[in-house]
Amino acid sequence: MIFKRNTYMIKSERLSDINQFFHTHVYPIHIENGAKLIGRWVNDIKDEILVIWEYSSMVHYERINSLIENSEEYQSAMKELGEIQIETDRDFLSPTASYHHPKHILSVSGYITNKDGDVLLVRNLHRSDTLEMPGGQVEEGETLEEAIHREVFEETGIKVNLHGITGIYQNVTIGVTCVVFRGEYQSGEARTAEGETSEVFFTKITKENIERLITRKQFRDRALDAMDANYIPYEAFKANPYELVSRFEVKKEYS
DSSP states (O other): OEEEEEEEEEOGGGHHHHHHHIIIIIHHHHHHTTOEEEEEEEOTTSOEEEEEEEESSHHHHHHHHHHHHTOHHHHHHHHHHOSOEEEEEEEEEOOSSOOSOOOOEEEEEEEEEOTTOOEEEEEEGGGTTOOBOOEEEOOTTOOHHHHHHHHHHHHHSOEEEEEEEEEEEEETTTTEEEEEEEEEEEEOOOOOOTTTEEEEEEEOOOTTTHHHHOOSHHHHHHHHHHHTOOOBOEEEEETTTTEEEEEEOOOOOOO
8 A cells, every 4th residue: 555645835814715616626635446545634824734645555656646637527617626736746655564463443324214204314525426325434442332423413514313224335335334313303403513414404214205305326225224223233332341331232213
């Protein structure tokens, strides 16, 4: 594997525009083609950004770079953005040895309904071609239950009650496993999250209209499974000594 390190000088007052451009036009192409974002940082005075990407090889990097350079949508967005960031440094790094065990990302997603049976959907800036259920990565030390409550609230402003887990979905290309919960609206007003979501709303989903709303099959399958939910057992606990944190039992509510 190789790592590419980029440094950009930017106009601090345009940081929000640069972030949106990155999440909409740079991040999706990389992730969909197997690259990994190690990190993206801004300095204290917000006039310099450092980005580090991981690629499987130089050929992998060159392929993704070619896709970006030949993307009309990307080039058009660059022109619209204007000269507000300048690349000042770019280099490639190779690991000296393997110091860590392979890491996999665990994420959660929620099929959340309101009293009318409408489903909560979001449009993420880095996946703007589709609507999807809210969710995100589980943080270190969090239970799955804590993570889905936090992610749904952060992305949408909605607090929820949970029924249980409806499915587990593994993306073996990028090493992400997603656990999907079904739940219902508790409180809050739907709103977008700056830098993450551009649309947040409840809407009616049926097997007839879902393809128009959720255009990516992997997200659509999760919603269809949750629509006719068969719940699976889930238990979170602490060890030494054992302490039960939470548990969802197996049940079938919808048929």
